Amino acid sequence: MTRHTTDTLTIRQMCDAFGVTPRTLRFYEAKELLSPLRQGTRRLFSHKDRARLTLILRGKRFGFSLEEIRQLLGMYDPAGSNGAQLEKTHEIALERLALMEAQRADLDIAITELKGQLVEIQGRIARFRAAAE
Amino acid sequence: MTRHTTDTLTIRQMCDAFGVTPRTLRFYEAKELLSPLRQGTRRLFSHKDRARLTLILRGKRFGFSLEEIRQLLGMYDPAGSNGAQLEKTHEIALERLALMEAQRADLDIAITELKGQLVEIQGRIARFRAAAE
DNA sequence: CGTCATATTTACGTTAACGTCAACTTTGCT
DNA sequence: AGCAAAGTTGACGTTAACGTAAATATGACG
Numbered sequence: 001m002t003r004h005t006t007d008t009l010t011i012r013q014m015c016d017a018f019g020v021t022p023r024t025l026r027f028y029e030a031k032e033l034l035s036p037l038r039q040g041t042r043r044l045f046s047h048k049d050r051a052r053l054t055l056i057l058r059g060k061r062f063g064f065s066l067e068e069i070r071q072l073l074g075m076y077d078p079a080g081s082n083g084a085q086l087e088k089t090h091e092i093a094l095e096r097l098a099l100m101e102a103q104r105a106d107l108d109i110a111i112t113e114l115k116g117q118l119v120e121i122q123g124r125i126a127r128f129r130a131a132a133e
Numbered sequence: 134m135t136r137h138t139t140d141t142l143t144i145r146q147m148c149d150a151f152g153v154t155p156r157t158l159r160f161y162e163a164k165e166l167l168s169p170l171r172q173g174t175r176r177l178f179s180h181k182d183r184a185r186l187t188l189i190l191r192g193k194r195f196g197f198s199l200e201e202i203r204q205l206l207g208m209y210d211p212a213g214s215n216g217a218q219l220e221k222t223h224e225i226a227l228e229r230l231a232l233m234e235a236q237r238a239d240l241d242i243a244i245t246e247l248k249g250q251l252v253e254i255q256g257r258i259a260r261f262r263a264a265a266e
Numbered sequence: 267c268g269t270c271a272t273a274t275t276t277a278c279g280t281t282a283a284c285g286t287c288a289a290c291t292t293t294g295c296t
Numbered sequence: 297a298g299c300a301a302a303g304t305t306g307a308c309g310t311t312a313a314c315g316t317a318a319a320t321a322t323g324a325c326g
Contacts, residue, residue, distance in 0.1 A: 011273070022273080027314060040322075041274060058239055063196030066313075075250050083265075086258045093251050100244050106191055107237050114233065117208050118226050125219045132216075144303070155303080160284060174292070174304060199283075 008037065008044040018053055028056065033070055052076070062103065072096060141170065141177040151186055161189065166203055185209070195236065205229055 011022050025043070028034045033056055036043040045053075052073060059069040075089045144155050158176070161167045166189055169176040178186075185206060192202040208222045 021315080023314060023316085026274085031313095042322080043273085058243055061196060061236060061239060062243070063194060075254060083258070083261050086254060086261060090251070090254050090258060093247060093254060097244065097247050097251065100240060100247065103194060104237065104240050104244065106194060107233060107240065110191055110195070111230065111233050111237065114205075114226060114230050118223070118230065121208060121219060121223050121226060125216070125223060128216050128219060154285080156284060156286085159304085164283095176303085 008046050009050070011043050011045070014045045014050070014053075017050070018057065020053075020057075025053075028053075028066070031066055031070065033066060033073060048077075062100070068096075141179050142183070144176050144178070147178045147183070147186075150183070151190065153186075153190075158186075161186075161199070164199055164203065166199060166206060181210075195233070201229075 009017065011025055014020075014025060015022055025034065025036075025045075029036065029043070034045075034049050034052055036045045036049050038044065055073060055076065056066075056069055059072060060066075064072070071092050075093055142150065144158055147153075147158060148155055158167065158169075158178075162169065162176070167178075167182050167185055169178045169182050171177065188206060188209065189199075189202055192205060193199075197205070204225050208226055
């Protein structure tokens with residue numbers, strides 16, 4: 001039985017929970033997107049790490065690069081202490097927000113068009129079947 | 134003055150209109166996402182090509198791969214003649230639609246969260262300024 | 267204490283989506 | 297006719313985001 005008194009996860013448990021590979025988690029750590037604790041040499045993923053990974057994977061689904069995601073993550077922890085840093089983070093957040101709202105508008109258009117095409121295709125299928133008597 | 138009686142565009146005009154490079158357009162052609170006409174050896178991009186490129190670039194913004202986009206494009210032209218082909222296209226369209234609606238839901242969540250963070254950060258900035266007397 | 271499962275580092279391999287450069291060919295103008 | 301601009305086809309280079317394999321270490325357990 002694997003031992004874990006706390007609410008931290010081993011790399012394998014983390015992988016199973018999120019459907020990613022160990023390589024991916026180590027890669028994200030190398031890119032400073034995650035910073036799991038160490039128990040000796042092994043990684044332990046806390047609740048915070050899980051929250052961050054959720055954000056990372058969501059960002060990826062929107063087509064953001066890991067570097068863009070890393071900047072976004074910056075604003076989810078209480079780090080940015082000094083004024084200039086806060087301003088910078090605020091600026092990035094505003095840009096991202098605008099981008100995401102534009103993306104949402106785009107997505108609505110694409111969904112509408114796709115639905116239209118679906119009807120079209122269904123019509124073609126119906127006509128095809130009718131033609132086959 | 135560049136000559137063009139018809140409503141087709143040269144590769145340069147196409148690039149300027151969409152903000153892409155010639156390499157990109159040739160690459161998309163090689164991947165069968167576009168099929169511009171030829172006047173001798175040179176490419177001529179029709180209205181149809183422009184419509185397709187719009188769809189391609191939109192798909193990219195959603196994080197779709199070119200291969201996924203190619204399949205999506207399949208349903209925007211009247212090609213898919215036989216029954217099995219139509220069924221296949223229909224199936225792909227349904228999958229993509231589900232995916233895009235899920236993505237939209239995700240995007241709404243992300244936008245809401247990001248707005249919350251913005252308020253948070255603005256609060257921190259305000260408190261920071263206040264602390265500076 | 268030995269062994270097996272799990273993990274770690276190091277390092278080279280891979281795929282997608284172009285960038286970049288070289289060596290032509292083709293047009294448009296003068 | 298002749299030259300510069302624009303276009304074409306290879307072919308090799310590059311970056312992001314991991315995959316994969318090898319060698320090593322560590323922890324649990326009979």
